[in-house]
Amino acid sequence: MKDKIMETSIELFGERGFLETSIQDIVEANGVTKGTFYYYFHNKEDVLMQIHLTFIEELLKRQEQILFANGVSYKEKLRSTVLMVIKNIRLQAQSARVFFREMRHLSDHHTAKLLPKRHLFQRNVQQLVEEGVRAEEFRKDLRADMVSFGILGIVNWSYFWYEPDGEVSEEELTDIYVSMMLEGLQPPRT
Amino acid sequence: MKDKIMETSIELFGERGFLETSIQDIVEANGVTKGTFYYYFHNKEDVLMQIHLTFIEELLKRQEQILFANGVSYKEKLRSTVLMVIKNIRLQAQSARVFFREMRHLSDHHTAKLLPKRHLFQRNVQQLVEEGVRAEEFRKDLRADMVSFGILGIVNWSYFWYEPDGEVSEEELTDIYVSMMLEGLQPPRT
Numbered sequence: 193m194k195d196k197i198m199e200t201s202i203e204l205f206g207e208r209g210f211l212e213t214s215i216q217d218i219v220e221a222n223g224v225t226k227g228t229f230y231y232y233f234h235n236k237e238d239v240l241m242q243i244h245l246t247f248i249e250e251l252l253k254r255q256e257q258i259l260f261a262n263g264v265s266y267k268e269k270l271r272s273t274v275l276m277v278i279k280n281i282r283l284q285a286q287s288a289r290v291f292f293r294e295m296r297h298l299s300d301h302h303t304a305k306l307l308p309k310r311h312l313f314q315r316n317v318q319q320l321v322e323e324g325v326r327a328e329e330f331r332k333d334l335r336a337d338m339v340s341f342g343i344l345g346i347v348n349w350s351y352f353w354y355e356p357d358g359e360v361s362e363e364e365l366t367d368i369y370v371s372m373m374l375e376g377l378q379p380p381r382t
Numbered sequence: 383m384k385d386k387i388m389e390t391s392i393e394l395f396g397e398r399g400f401l402e403t404s405i406q407d408i409v410e411a412n413g414v415t416k417g418t419f420y421y422y423f424h425n426k427e428d429v430l431m432q433i434h435l436t437f438i439e440e441l442l443k444r445q446e447q448i449l450f451a452n453g454v455s456y457k458e459k460l461r462s463t464v465l466m467v468i469k470n471i472r473l474q475a476q477s478a479r480v481f482f483r484e485m486r487h488l489s490d491h492h493t494a495k496l497l498p499k500r501h502l503f504q505r506n507v508q509q510l511v512e513e514g515v516r517a518e519e520f521r522k523d524l525r526a527d528m529v530s531f532g533i534l535g536i537v538n539w540s541y542f543w544y545e546p547d548g549e550v551s552e553e554e555l556t557d558i559y560v561s562m563m564l565e566g567l568q569p570p571r572t
Contacts, residue, residue, distance in 0.1 A: 345539025376566030
């Protein structure tokens, strides 16, 4: 039931917004009583926090599976990370919208708990770049922190425009982005 | 006075959010009467629309100055476009936050007027890429539309994390991003 209430809340927060959704709306959409709601959550902001936590912890788990894999090049790890985020759009587009848009409605207490997890996702990408530099798979003359923000920008922005059922598949988009990141837009020198 | 009301509203919408800000808050922050407010705006959503329009029209104007310049390579035009957006963060960070976060509070009528302008900004970047491909400055094997979304992702994401007064200057960040976009992260082949 907790999962069902969260799923419905993701839909409501994503479509109408956090402020525009009441606990009454949430219980009605689930056909349950307020008693059931308060059995699982302290208040509406608690639901928002659970949505944020679930979203980022799931991404971190999958990111770490990629980063800690053995016998895989850093270029391949970069590709797997990009593909993971792009594929996540189909699964979690509505959660992501709530994640990127509604964080300021979290309490300071919750924000303080969440921000380190958001930063860890970025730090992990930065570490991937740094290790790839040491392995001579990536250039060493670009700041790894700024490069990691560039990579995150490309992939995270996709949440705002990419249609997984459109004419470009998740793999095609990943190939274009990874080729752009690794080889750049200039024609190869001949 | 209209500009002053808009500036104050950008601050209020950016800090508190559109829904959390009342017309009463806006007139108090400006030390004017509601009569003055209604002389310039129909309602609160009208202010939001003017903020959105001013933001995107200013960016489009500067983008077109860059794109239509004569005797400038497409690589240089790409660099100027990136620098223009990065520099805009200092000038318009709060407007941008309102722009990216509060669009769903616009009426359908206003959204229909605004979306083509947002799309034009993307189409202009796409056109820059396409013309650069024809001039053999950029690779021809990557879809220009997807590449344009990648470029926009890198620069637009900066609004969410970049501190113009931090340790990386606007020019340095632009150099890193343009080098990443043009030359890629792989070490040059020797």
